[in-house]
Amino acid sequence: MSDALVILGAAGIVIPVFARFRITPVIGFILVGLLVGPYGLGRMVYNHEWLTWVTITDPERLAPFAEFGIVLLLFTIGLELSFNRLWTMRKLVFGLGALELLVISTLLGASLSMLGQYWTGALGLGLALALSSTALVLPIAGTHTPVGRAALSMLLFEDIAIVPIIFILGALAPYADAEGLDGLFDTLWLGAVVVIGMMVIGRFALPRLFAQAAQTKSPELFLAASLLVVIGASLATGVVGLSPIVGALVAGLLIAETEYHSEVEGIMEPFKGLALGIFLITVGMGIDLTMIWANLGTITAAVVGVLLLKAVVTGVLLRLMGARRSTATETGILMASPSETTLIVLAAATDALLIQPGTAQFWQIVTAIGLTITPLLAMLGRNLGRRVEPVPEIEEPESGEPPVIIVGCGRVGRLVAQMLTRHGKPYIAVDSDADMIETCKREGYRAVFGNAARMDALDKLGVDRAPAVILTMDEPVLAQRITRKLRAAYPHLPIIARARDSLHAAELYRAGASTAVPETLESSLQLSEAVLVDLGVPMGPVIASIHEKRDEYRERIREGGALEHKPKLRTSTAESAAVQAG
Template sequence: MALPFESSAFKDMALVLGAAGLVIPAFAALRISPVIGFILVGVAAGPFGLGQLPGLGMLALSNPDALAAPAELGVALLLFALGLELSIDRIRTMRSLILGLGGVQLASCALLIAGALWLAGLPPAQVAVLAVALALSSTAVGLQLLSASGQINSRTGRTAVGVLLFQDLALAPILLLVGAGSGGNFGLALAKGVAALAIIAVLMRTAAPPLFLQAARTRRSELFMAAALVVLIGSAGLAAAAGLSPSVGALMAGLMLSASDYRRQVEAAVQPFEGLLLGVFLIWVGSGLDLAALAANLWPVLGGTALVLGLKAGAVYGILRLRRLRRGVASHIALLLAAPSETSLIVIGAGVAAGLITGGTAEAALAVASLTLALAPLLGLAGARLEAATSDEMDGEAIPEASGQTVIIGYGRVGRLVAQMLDMHGRPWLAVDSDPDEVQRLRRAGKPVIYGDARRPELLDRLKLGDARAVVLTIDDMRMLDLLTKRIRERHPDLCIVVRARDADHAGTLYAAGATDAVPETVESSLQLAEAVLVDLGVPMGPVIASIHEKRDELRGRIKASGAPLKRPPLRTLRGSKPE
């Protein structure tokens, strides 16, 4: 049966999908996090936005509450993907961050907020629920910002993820305690929750792999995708049936599948839904902001918002500085974790349902939580800028002269190997990396590595590249590689610039930008594969190496000459060629 065009469901679906199709590319072009765009769309399309203006009703959601279920699924999907990425072994290695730092952060922030609420004269039950709820931080927004900036595996990212993961794990007992406050059987609720998580763990180890095996045997990607979604929704539903947050069940499922042979394929299967459903969640958050109500109680809401943000940011910053993290990193994490979470709304809602929070207190708490959650992306971006700005802590150090050295920009996996080979041949080098904590560790180990952000033009001036023998660019950001290559070539026309390229297409772009040599990873892996096959087939090593070098020179010449992607030879050429 066709869905009528004029139906409210069709209109809401078109608004959400249209927002996803417009916001992501538009904000990416502006180099702004799409998180902000989705929240703004929610504010505009919500019941308190454009729908209040005459003639603009078609641009407003008819039933924003209908987005609650897919929004919750979006958060569950995000934690499912996080579980796949973390793995049980990685959690063991992060246990000091998760259990130590995460527990201290949640407890200290909750105590500070509780003290402020107690001074405001609220009853103890309301103080307890609201303090814990507002002490939580947004996993969805935090992970999105860290992933978009490529910092998920940096010291900043690892520390923030450890704290957020503890909060997600703590959500289950928090909800159980709130439910027990309404007179329920806490022991029974706890047993049900533990049993549900145990069942999910067993099913992921025993039933999920055969399901994925059968789906893989069909060689149909849509069936594998369906199997992945069944596992995700089933684990989330089982947790919800036991009184837990669906996202906790999804996180457990992801952790159990992280050691599976199908982990990467499951990640690829659910990835197309992750961004869309997370966008639905953010639109839902934005739609809950009643701008008129905020304006009517402007100063109390703004005061509560400032108080919560100030207490949390100050507590997190102090804790991280005591753990000897740099000021920039501590500031970034403090602002990233300052805003309450989407789960704060869940905990406050549970407190209202249990009768622990009533009347105007509930409305004020929801207003503060919603406003601070809407501000979370801006706070995260401000923290990232603050970390970059305070990098002068290390930038102020004297930079060694680059004269006669090879400068390696990006000291990750590729940069380290280049440095090792230069050491083997007695060639001096100087590396630049953007992870300040890793730089400090390497310098203590005696490595000539300095801190620097390649996005800052002044870095190139301070390196004095005109006196260097060569520059090797190994960072994995394609756009930044193009920009750096062009910028360095404009300033140093005679300098040797060797650049890591993603593929032949990218190598052609880099040659056009001024690279002396661009090394495409896909081409090199193909040549190495051909070399291994020929040697294993018994072809002498000498002729194999000579032919590989000849083929590499041929491909390099074709890329340099065209500055464009390699094209396959015409079919008639293949037919006309004869085997030697």
């Protein structure tokens, strides 16, 4: 019970506090583990018994839950992928991934061998330290960005390679014989049979299983079915000697091919977050600050050496495979720290008598430190990536015509910019998100960083001469505030604002907007129109009913916005066709 109290208390404190300061909770969970673990307050349990309620003195009790967190992470990664996408990544996974692991492990092993480590132990340490953290890297980088795709390909190969690595270390043990390699081959062919069987059975059984669960409309049953699939798949691969995370990944891929993948992903998210938090707490519990202080110079040199070698090799390999300098730099630094699976390989090398327990403990501390600073490495990589590949300067328009000011450089703002460009109208986009501005500039948009809520930022852009200001951000309160300020300062300035719905549009009109476009209203009407036409309802009645409904909303907006006339809303395709026909 005391362990549960500590874990739930940590989740309740770490996640909201660190989210408030926009810091990843990874660091928070690791610090909690450091504080409540056997090398923190756990040291004082025997002198102060009340500390047993706020400490965890036996990390082994949390190991199954920590492993479950990694299993759920790979399961959700599988949900985001598909067999088609995985097939398109095969060259990266088995090309870049294999090359990265082989080169880094060889260089690390050779370096340790030159420092006096026997070659078998150096090989084991090289393979262990060459691995990178799936549990930390993918939540930071995602799987859809260039950095995330590159990291995913390497991490997938590393996860697949875990089992062969462990068997190879067992075969290198002083007491080993040919049974080690025989066991490897047995595991590989049995694992292949299990995975193929899961894929065949899963394609037929999973849609029916989740259809039955969905028909009951019971979230509990749907959750039970999801847990049954992921745990069953993990156990199936674990029984034949493969890593449980392989089964979890395959289960995720299979569910991703069904229509229920979004529901499964949403219902599993809280469990994944909590279980990963437990894993991170166990990482923090393995950090002994007294030992770090006693061996500060050696440990610092080891951490820096491993991070530097891995970052350089990964970055160079990515550049050789055609990645941009910014992507190669950021990915290399992000992938530099060791992995949670490094601890598994170190344990296997110790059991095989390839390295001494003291050596394993030293590198376990190096690994824990590397995991702890991974979020900091992510920030460093992002900043260096921007420096090695500066954002291109956008040429000023040749015409002396003042530009339209677009507030917000998201998908709506960029679409508006494209339409203005197509019709030869100059514009300038402003956004307070530095990453968004950098992305827009790289894609060729004229964009500047600035806080449009401050009038001085808009004054610098020449709002007094602008033909119009377009508010495209999906922030209702901010849009009303900016509209009110602009209307007070510039009574005749056209202000076109994006509104969420008819109520928000009315509020924007009251604040002084010239035109407010309710996006959900028009999309809902067009959706209704398409459905009715596809169902065989004659076009005439459809157009009439859509027109009546739009007119109802126009009247609501007029009343809510205190307008003299009904606002003009965008006409639908069907209405335009009717007008032309008439």
